[in-house]
Amino acid sequence: MVASIEDVARRAGVSIATVSRALRGLPDVAAGTRDRVLTAANELNYVASPFAARLASGRTATIGLVVPFVNRWFFAEVIATVEAELRQAGFDLLLYNLGDEDGRRRFFDEMPMRKRVDGVLVASLVLEDAEFDALTALHRPVGLLGIEREGFLSAGIDDVAAARAAVDHLVSLGHRRIGLIGGDTDDPMRFTPPLHRRDGYRHSLAAVGVEPDPDLERLGYFTVEGGRSATRSFLELPDRPTAIFAESDEMAYGAIREIYRSGLVPGEEVAVMGFDDQPFAELMDLSTVRQPVGVQAQDVTTRLLARIAGADDDDGDPRDPAVVLPTELVLRASTQGPDGASS
Structure with missing residues (x-):
């Protein structure tokens, strides 16, 4: 049976809050008490919950990704790229598929990701001012894919x-x-x-x-x-x-x-x-x-994570420029002139 933080508290004869502070290395715990907590945790093979540790730190290590659809190639590529970047950084992905107008309205009215994410990515939605205001009210860094807005990180093509x-x-x-x-x-x-x-x-x-x-x-x-x-x-x-x-x-x-x-x-x-x-x-x-769908998604995700990492010290530069990535015309046999001339 896996030991819980309550088991450690009982073994050490202290409160659960004291166990939490001792295991996190906070200074307001007496040396003798800390030793008892560490000894109890070792004897019980207690492993702290990563989720609980995130909550204690005020971070969730989770990014919310908002997409209008999930069943189109572009968004499948975006989701796969963002998830891979987040996994490498030790973050989780919380996906919101709006699906239709009702889903979109509910999302921006209720903001279900509130307090559940450290940052938000929004892919290829033309947002109204009220929707931008709702994102701003989260007080979390926001990245935009395929759209631009002053004060927000963004990446896309022309x-x-x-x-x-x-x-x-x-x-x-x-x-x-x-x-x-x-x-x-x-x-x-x-x-x-x-x-x-x-x-x-x-x-x-x-x-x-x-x-x-x-x-x-x-x-x-x-x-x-x-x-x-x-x-x-x-x-x-x-x-x-x-x-x-x-x-x-x-x-x-x-x-x-x-x-x-x-x-x-x-x-x-x-x-x-x-x-x-x-x-x-x-x-x-x-x-x-x-x-370059993957490059766009990777670029804005990387900069969003950097903004989150520096959020304790500053709020970042609100004038961050929008990144516009180049496209390339790829010519094959499906294009010829009306007289049959080769492309």
Whole structure:
């Protein structure tokens, strides 16, 4: 049977509070009393609970990670990276999956992580002022992934510029009728990439005098099936697009499958550009935008832990700059010019 702190207190003839102070090495315990406590603990093979020790120190050694979804590739990569970094630092991960608008409202109204974490990471949510205020009221360091706010640590990419670079490449190949498969910009979770990548797409077309065409913008909801459905509607148009920009690789996979199903050849008859450079992108020969998801998550987690480690001495510099990491355009066989010229 594992000995408890109560067993040690009885053996030493002192209170539980005295045992706690003696084992933590606090100065307000007489030498003789400390010796009795240590002897009793050794005789009983008592091992102090790490959780109790954390509470006694005022720290939880836990970081809260808030995500809008857990069933998408981006967030799975973020969760895995953050958990690995925290484990190496001796911290635990407390994950909050908001899931829907009701879950989001409850989270920011109730702040269930209050007093349970030493810091908070929030991934790719467009936050309202009241939600930022709720995070600030925790009086814990906060890191943001994919969004920026003065006074908060943050790391991310420039989604607008990355999407524009992708569409600029299609434009450089001679494409002008370019379809967009995007996420839901009206999603109540207010996930950031659909907004920014659509802007990049539109900026690129505007630069060459192409007006937005509602027929060439479809929702794919970041799923393979969504990408297939959107592409099917494109291919049914009297004047179908010669190229497609999908805001995620999953949707691009669906586009490629639907192009093949329609008897066309991706890259030769309809170019396809994705976003992310997921592991299967190379197998699909998909041109895409490579974003360093793991590096973003690692960067903000490392700086958050550093802020926590220094919290006893200072509150850190509230003007910490946002870290913007570079993306890379990866060209493969799925992008060619409308005349069949190689990318």
